[in-house]
Amino acid sequence: MHQTTIIDIARQLGISKSTVSRALTAHPNVNAKTRQRVLELAEKLDYQRNQLAISLLTNQTHTIGIMVPEFISFFFPKVIIGAQEELAKSGYNVIICHSNESYETEVANAKALLASRVDGLIVSHTKETRNFDHFMTFQRKGIPVVFFNRVCEAMNVSNVTVDDYNGAFQAVEHLIKTGRKRIAHLAGPDTLANSRNRLNGYRDALTAYGLPIDPELVIAYDLNLDKANIYVNHLLNLPNPPDALFAMNDPTALEALSVAKHRGLSVPDDLAIVGFSDDPISALIEPGLTTVSQPVDELGQQAGQVLLRQLSTKEDGFVPERIVLPTNLIIRGSTVN
Amino acid sequence: MHQTTIIDIARQLGISKSTVSRALTAHPNVNAKTRQRVLELAEKLDYQRNQLAISLLTNQTHTIGIMVPEFISFFFPKVIIGAQEELAKSGYNVIICHSNESYETEVANAKALLASRVDGLIVSHTKETRNFDHFMTFQRKGIPVVFFNRVCEAMNVSNVTVDDYNGAFQAVEHLIKTGRKRIAHLAGPDTLANSRNRLNGYRDALTAYGLPIDPELVIAYDLNLDKANIYVNHLLNLPNPPDALFAMNDPTALEALSVAKHRGLSVPDDLAIVGFSDDPISALIEPGLTTVSQPVDELGQQAGQVLLRQLSTKEDGFVPERIVLPTNLIIRGSTVN
DNA sequence: CTGTTAGCGCATTCAA
DNA sequence: TTGAATGCGCTAACAG
Numbered sequence: 001m002h003q004t005t006i007i008d009i010a011r012q013l014g015i016s017k018s019t020v021s022r023a024l025t026a027h028p029n030v031n032a033k034t035r036q037r038v039l040e041l042a043e044k045l046d047y048q049r050n051q052l053a054i055s056l057l058t059n060q061t062h063t064i065g066i067m068v069p070e071f072i073s074f075f076f077p078k079v080i081i082g083a084q085e086e087l088a089k090s091g092y093n094v095i096i097c098h099s100n101e102s103y104e105t106e107v108a109n110a111k112a113l114l115a116s117r118v119d120g121l122i123v124s125h126t127k128e129t130r131n132f133d134h135f136m137t138f139q140r141k142g143i144p145v146v147f148f149n150r151v152c153e154a155m156n157v158s159n160v161t162v163d164d165y166n167g168a169f170q171a172v173e174h175l176i177k178t179g180r181k182r183i184a185h186l187a188g189p190d191t192l193a194n195s196r197n198r199l200n201g202y203r204d205a206l207t208a209y210g211l212p213i214d215p216e217l218v219i220a221y222d223l224n225l226d227k228a229n230i231y232v233n234h235l236l237n238l239p240n241p242p243d244a245l246f247a248m249n250d251p252t253a254l255e256a257l258s259v260a261k262h263r264g265l266s267v268p269d270d271l272a273i274v275g276f277s278d279d280p281i282s283a284l285i286e287p288g289l290t291t292v293s294q295p296v297d298e299l300g301q302q303a304g305q306v307l308l309r310q311l312s313t314k315e316d317g318f319v320p321e322r323i324v325l326p327t328n329l330i331i332r333g334s335t336v337n
Numbered sequence: 338m339h340q341t342t343i344i345d346i347a348r349q350l351g352i353s354k355s356t357v358s359r360a361l362t363a364h365p366n367v368n369a370k371t372r373q374r375v376l377e378l379a380e381k382l383d384y385q386r387n388q389l390a391i392s393l394l395t396n397q398t399h400t401i402g403i404m405v406p407e408f409i410s411f412f413f414p415k416v417i418i419g420a421q422e423e424l425a426k427s428g429y430n431v432i433i434c435h436s437n438e439s440y441e442t443e444v445a446n447a448k449a450l451l452a453s454r455v456d457g458l459i460v461s462h463t464k465e466t467r468n469f470d471h472f473m474t475f476q477r478k479g480i481p482v483v484f485f486n487r488v489c490e491a492m493n494v495s496n497v498t499v500d501d502y503n504g505a506f507q508a509v510e511h512l513i514k515t516g517r518k519r520i521a522h523l524a525g526p527d528t529l530a531n532s533r534n535r536l537n538g539y540r541d542a543l544t545a546y547g548l549p550i551d552p553e554l555v556i557a558y559d560l561n562l563d564k565a566n567i568y569v570n571h572l573l574n575l576p577n578p579p580d581a582l583f584a585m586n587d588p589t590a591l592e593a594l595s596v597a598k599h600r601g602l603s604v605p606d607d608l609a610i611v612g613f614s615d616d617p618i619s620a621l622i623e624p625g626l627t628t629v630s631q632p633v634d635e636l637g638q639q640a641g642q643v644l645l646r647q648l649s650t651k652e653d654g655f656v657p658e659r660i661v662l663p664t665n666l667i668i669r670g671s672t673v674n
Numbered sequence: 675c676t677g678t679t680a681g682c683g684c685a686t687t688c689a690a
Numbered sequence: 691t692t693g694a695a696t697g698c699g700c701t702a703a704c705a706g
Contacts, residue, residue, distance in 0.1 A: 001478060001479030003454075003699095005698095005699055005700085006699070006700070007699080007700095010700080015676080016676065016677045016700085017677095017699090018676070018677060018679095018702090019675085019676055019677075020679080021701060021702090022698095022701090027699080027701095029675055029676080030675070030676085031676085034675085034676090038597075046474055046477060046478065046683095048448065048451040048452050049452055049699090049700080050393070050452070050699050051452040051453050051454065052389050052392050052393045052398070052453070052454055052696090052698090052700095053393055053682085053698075053700040053701090054614075054697080054699080054701075055389050055682090055698080055699060056387070056389045056390055056393055056681095056683065056684095056698090056699085057681080057682050057698095057699085057700055057701055057702085058682085058701075059682075061389070071413065071414045071417075071418075072414055072415065072418075073407070076407055077414060078409065079436075080408075081435070084435075088463060092682075093432075093449055094433075095432050095433075096431075096433045098418070100418075111682085113357070113383065114385040114386050115386055115387070115388040116388050116430070117340075117387060120648075123678050138382055138669055140383060141338060141383065144688085169398065180550055195571065204429060207639075223704070251610030273552055275416075280618075281617075281618050281621060284591070284621075284622055285622060285623070286622075286623050306552045323571075325658060328629070333677060336414055336697065337706035340683095342682095342683055343683070343684070344683080351694045353691080353692065353695085354683090354684080354693090355685085355686085355692070355694080355695095356691085356692055356693075357693095358683095358684065358685060358686085359685090359686095359692090362684095362685075364685095366691060367691070367692085368691060368692085371691085371692090386684080387682090387683050387684070389682090389683080389684095389685080390683035390684040390685090390698085391684060391685075392698090393682090393683085393697095393698050393699065393700090394683085394684055394685060394697080394698050395676085395684095395685075395698085396698075405688080444688095508687075550684085559694075594702060598683090638701085675698100675700095675706105676705105676706085677704105677705085677706080678694080678703105678704085679702100679703085679704080679705100680702090680703085680704100681701100682692105682699105682700090682701095683698105684697100684698090685696105685697100685698100686695100686696085686697100687694105687695085687696080687697105687704100688693105688694090688695085688696100689692100689694080689695100690691105690692085690693080690694095690695085
């Protein structure tokens, strides 16, 4: 099957392909009538410019790669949409890759994006990622990289995150102020910067209010929901069980809520629970889940904007931006009656 | 910033670019030692093949476009992942476009995908789409198109859907068998084939059991959740209100559930509610939502497989496939105690 | 205003 | 086993 090219149009019109090209690209130096004829024939022949050829020539694809670890949860799709909207304003398209939390897939995706010659990269890495070489390759080739949510602090690149530390601090502070003394934390894996920051917020809040940090009450896990169940039960089976739980994310918190219900515990009286992210489900269930909300749309928009700024900056003038968006504690029935 | 090319490698090694190309593509006719040297230098120089150049040359991009109306709900992301997995097995990458339920954006996306020279298209159209010219263009150019979920019955292309008709029939049958006499239906817009099929299933179930079809109880709307609220209240305000509601999808049903609660109605006693899709929320909420589940992962996998088959078929041997996957009624507390 | 020429990076003939 | 030449579709000098 042959796709119409400018040569087809040129031949049929008895003019040169340069003129066709100029007519099609709104170049000023074309006779109005000629342009008219070209445009009409192009329309008639279903002509579509071949972006591959243009990209090869201009060395830019106007395409941005977005890499996320998953997009089943509400979070990443929303961020993607936010970024996409910003990028679209400047004429950039987007290729979305999800690595299914697999480091190997992430590396493979990075290669594919490199081969596709994306002009930039927006990324949140997998929980398995400890080696960031595949991202550094982009940097070395002069392709701007912006991390969001799960960032690589060791790389000299722009970041967009939320204030995980303060979000966690406030969550724990709220639990303390409502009378809880033994607050457990189901943390994320230490490969994730946000998980480390939330853990620090948790610790510092306890310390700030003179409560001890009991290592028994802090469990870092791989965010695999099947295991959340086990860990929550483990905590509740302790001789001196917690009276509150601060979870790394809402799905984990919801799992805890379910376990508590099954054990006949009253939430929030026997066990108060706080999550992180404000998943839409959290407002719908009974009791509602107290949680730290983050400005998800804005996260994506900012990531897009930062990348656009970088794209329009000469390489030698590059200064990485570190944007931190505020979080907001949303109090619901899982912590107060 | 200059990206390494085969010419760079050729020059540094004092050989021709043809030989480099052959070494890099595992061509048989290359001296083993030469290949070794090429591979090593390529690695050292961070060489990445330029897919643009190859695609331009071979006239295939190994890229498939996936167009969906949105990906905030759980449904489309899951389908996308299913399709992507299948396509990846055959070395195809994926570009995902979401049109935000806007016809104009959909048309623009179609053009972009055409310009990017995708090898195939998997698509679920927007609820605004009445004109399918932008999809027919793909067909005319010999680019295979597979519709899923929201299909265009007028086009001679492959489809992958679920059995919307029977799903709806069984849902309504279940309501009838549990004693409901006045069953309302909050339908989707008639632009969507699945919405029309579900409506037919609803009607036929009523007829099959000798119940009248009361036009007052059937409301087709644009699936904009803000309006669901209004329509549910309208139905419940009728002089002779319904005792059951079959909704086009789960979000609508959940909205109805919320309205019923606000009005102090008991679900399922005063109003039984059935949704469609088995959104993860439906199992978590109180009472659980009875709903028609569809095999979402399989939907995507099948769409991918159908497209792959088409891709490997000579054009003249093309026969469109119409795949219909089974649905399954999941009974929860919103219809039975 | 228009045509000619060159070249983006690569795979693939055809010769050697 | 290797090299030289060709062309994929297009834009951008350059020359008329």
